[in-house]
Amino acid sequence: MERQKTFENPYLPKPYKVLSFTRESSDSFTIKVDMRINHEPGQFVQVSVPGIGECPISICSDSNKYIELNIREVGNVTNALSKLKKGSVVFVRGPYGNGYPMRSLRGNNILIIGGGCGVAPLRGIIEFVANNREDYEDVNLFLGYRSPADMIFKKETKKWKKDYQVDVSVDKVPHGQSCHDMRVGFITDALKEMHLDKNNRVVFICGPPIMMRYVIEILKNKGFNDKQIFISAERLMYCALGVCCHCMIKGKFTCIDGPVFRYDEVPK
Secondary structure, three states: OOOOOOOOOOOOOEEEEEEEEEEEEEOEEEEEEEOOOOOOOOEEEEEEEOOOOEEEEOOOOOOOOOEEEEEEEEOOHHHHHHHOOOOOOOEEEEOOOEEEOHHHOOOOOEEEEHHHHHHHHHHHHHHHHHOHHHHHHHHHEEEEOHHHOOOHHHHHHHHHHOOOOEEEEEOOOOOOOOOOEEOOOOOHHHHHHOOOOOOOOEEEEOOOHHHHHHHHHHHOOOOOHHHHHHEEEEOOOOOOOOOOOEEEOEEEOOOOOOOEEEEOOOOO
């Protein structure tokens, strides 16, 4: 009798080893996982802890030898993930979603604007540009946090400052602390003050919805059009396959059509 072929379920979470664990802030950490996949900046994976649950996490690296995930502790699953350490096993499936179309945007100047944990998926763009530096022109980064203690990727930011024009701002500084290498104020204030040539430039934005709304308003006042602007939408995603419908935005699924949208394609 001919042996029946078996097919692996591509949507089944698989175990992977944690290669490193880095505490970024009091409620944020980054893990490196030995998951070897091809992916685009802005895509995400579903990370699960057996017996507790699953959650979507954006990939914040650019490599086909591993993935890095920056995770904020906001619930049962992410709190359980915060207990991981080097050598631990974590379950992951993916990648999913629509990422930033970096290859079709070659030859442009790059403007990256991130707020808080929204800097994490943008880190994948920064690494992609570094790995393909000859394909892009000038790179400007605007990164905003609530306070110096909330800043993520501190070591990476020092390196970015050597390679790109970087403006880091914090909403406030605790009494008695100094903040020599950061601007105190909202990221939108820094953006207003900066002279930005809209020609041959694309913009990538990720952060709290209110921040993105004001940033887009500022950019439009500076002459940018919707086709130059790309955002990463935030919606609660459960299945990542367009089945549960929890992440639908007026007929589009964030998990399939997004999370990255060119601004003229955002459902309004």
